Amino acid sequence: MTVAFSGDPAASWSILLEASLREAPDPSVVAARMSRASEEFPNLGPAAVVLRPSDWDGARTEFADGHYSVGDPLVRVALAGDSLMIAAHHGAVDGLGLLALLGIALGESVCSSATGVALRSPDRPYLLNALDRVREAVWTPPARIQPTLRGNESGDHLVSRALPAVKLGSARLTSAALDATRKWNATRGAAHGRVVAAIGASWRGGADPRPEADSALLRLRLPAGATEDDVRALLTAATPEAGFPSAHNPLAQWGMRLLASRLGSTFLVSNLGVVKGNVSALRFFPAATGRSGVAFGVVTTGEVTTATVRVRRRNFDAAAAAELLDLLCDAVLTGHEARR
Structure with missing residues (x-):
């Protein structure tokens, strides 16, 4: 197949x-x-x-x-x-x-506590979204998490951190990733004013998961100075992106290759929620694509929340990946304490 x-x-x-x-x-x-x-x-x-x-x-x-x-x-x-x-x-x-x-x-x-987005639906077809993406890529590309390398190595670095179990919804996770991006780029003198977050989701919930592809993508343009409450409001109002056309569409593939360095989001976050099962710990690594090639994953089981980062090797070394994940974890824990 x-x-x-x-x-x-x-x-x-x-x-x-x-x-x-x-x-x-x-x-x-x-x-x-x-x-x-x-x-x-x-x-x-x-x-x-x-x-x-x-x-x-x-x-x-x-x-x-x-x-x-x-x-x-x-x-x-x-x-x-x-x-x-x-x-x-x-x-x-x-x-x-x-x-x-x-x-x-x-x-x-x-099973998982993750909720699906079945009650939401794309508000316009893929073609219109694609035209917007091309216009964005040409004129106002999303901010990029500043690379530490300009290499040619293929593949990704995968790093994980175990934290005490924290209540961590998609809004807080996205806000933490935004905070990490701002701090990372500011330290390196890079712009971070046009951050676009991709949030991995599913059309169904996690109460009875099936081994199928039912993914959805929410895409948020985060204004400068956006707070966690701002992110939550944007997330509540967001509609999923329309699905990709076939990978065998030569025009779509040509466009992807031509604008690969400017298309996509600043980062992706994906939260599997609180998982119940006969496991003591889980680590989840979503795909790292987009402008930066950076994806953050989170999953909680028992008394442990595990955060991960996946980054492209050609843009980041292992030490940079670990530093980026530490920034995310610091933001997660700071936000958790602030909300208590």
């Missing part, structure tokens, strides 16, 4: 979920469950092989950076003791779909 999914043609579009389990599952049982899932859900492609890597970090890099070829499984699974990693092409499943795959692998229910 081939997934047609447009967007940044250089990106792998591989989203990733890591789980620390309360007990180690039987790899053969996990493999059988994933095989049955591929039969039930054709969008997953051929059955995933459950890898048992000796190099966990290397497997994470391979899962995140490796592009999906025609005929490949669209889901990747690795298991090492009580650590489970699931990656999938974003055209096959969304973030909540990864949670559904986790539940399938474990043979039990995994």
Whole structure:
């Protein structure tokens, strides 16, 4: 099965979920469950092989950076003791779909507090949005999180931080990412006046996730000086972007390549909410595309909120990725204390 999914043609579009389990599952049982899932859900492609890597970090890099070829499984699974990693092409499943795959692998229910945007609908077709994006890219491109490198290395750096569980909705997460962007760029003498946030969402909620792609994207133009309350108001009023056309549309692909350095958002944030399941910790890495190639992910389980950042290697080294994530975490915790 081939997934047609447009967007940044250089990106792998591989989203990733890591789980620390309360007990180690039987790899053969996990493999059988994933095989049955591929039969039930054709969008997953051929059955995933459950890898048992000796190099966990290397497997994470391979899962995140490796592009999906025609005929490949669209889901990747690795298991090492009580650590489970699931990656999938974003055209096959969304973030909540990864949670559904986790539940399938474990043979039990995994659910999330995340709410969907089913009651909202795009207010205009993709073509009009695309024309606006082109006009924006040419005349007023979104601010970029200032790169620390001008390299050619492919792939992404993935970094995570564990925090005490905090109440963190999409508005606060977006506001924290905005604050991190402002501080990062100000320190480097770069502009940050036209920040555009992309917020990953789903058309459905997380109460009963399915291994499908049902993602939605909200896009907010954040004015200079925007506060968390401003972000919340903009988010409440936002309508999802219309879906991408087929990736096989040559005109769309040509336009994406021509304007790749100016299209998209300043950053993406995606929050899987509070997850209930037989896991002690989760780490979620959404796709990093857009102007900056920076994506922040958040998920809470039990007493732990885990924040992640995914950045393009050609623009940021690992130390820069860690520093950027620290800025986000500081803003999250500061906002949490201010709201108490």
